[in-house]
Amino acid sequence: MSSHNNVILIGFMGVGKGSIAREVTKHSDYLAIDTDDLIESMQNKSIKKIFEEDGESYFRDLEKKVSLWLSSSVKNTLISTGGGFYKQKKLKNIGIVVLLDSPFESIIKRIKKHPNAIRKLKKRPLLSDLKKAKELYDLRRPEYLKLADVVIDVTNKSAFDCAKELLKKVKKYG
Numbered sequence: 001m002s003s004h005n006n007v008i009l010i011g012f013m014g015v016g017k018g019s020i021a022r023e024v025t026k027h028s029d030y031l032a033i034d035t036d037d038l039i040e041s042m043q044n045k046s047i048k049k050i051f052e053e054d055g056e057s058y059f060r061d062l063e064k065k066v067s068l069w070l071s072s073s074v075k076n077t078l079i080s081t082g083g084g085f086y087k088q089k090k091l092k093n094i095g096i097v098v099l100l101d102s103p104f105e106s107i108i109k110r111i112k113k114h115p116n117a118i119r120k121l122k123k124r125p126l127l128s129d130l131k132k133a134k135e136l137y138d139l140r141r142p143e144y145l146k147l148a149d150v151v152i153d154v155t156n157k158s159a160f161d162c163a164k165e166l167l168k169k170v171k172k173y174g
């Protein structure tokens with residue numbers, strides 16, 4: 001385990017990393033930060049705008065910058081990541097990697113059920129084409145599984161139940 005005592009949430013976009021992170025902070029001493037929020041603050045523009053105006057590779061460079069900062073400066077924190085953040089080298093140096101896992105169809109259903117569904121879908125440029133998004137999911141899922149120290153199936157579970165399971169598994173892991 002990393003000496004930073006961080007927990008890094010990975011998983012496909014829309015799987016619930018943000019809502020589960022908020023739930024974890026209510027029931028633990030962890031602070032929570034989100035890599036996409038950090039990038040939006042750094043650039044003073046939305047992820048969608050960064051993709052449109054600067055391209056995906058520029059965005060991935062920003063993720064790298066955030067990753068380096070996390071590994072050198074952040075401790076005792078729950079870190080929610082964007083769907084592609086898992087590709088950062090030395091992710092395990094930042095903390096325990098926890099995969100929030102769910103079938104693609106369940107993730108899409110979850111997003112569509114959300115009260116802000118339209119805004120949530122617009123916010124995720126890579127979900128604009130569901131066929132391409134499914135291909136991306138199929139490509140990433142085995143990579144997520146390989147990288148994860150802990151896997152939590154979030155399908156049809158409340159954020160509270162997922163947070164409880166996460167805290168229990170992370171405690172055992174550490």
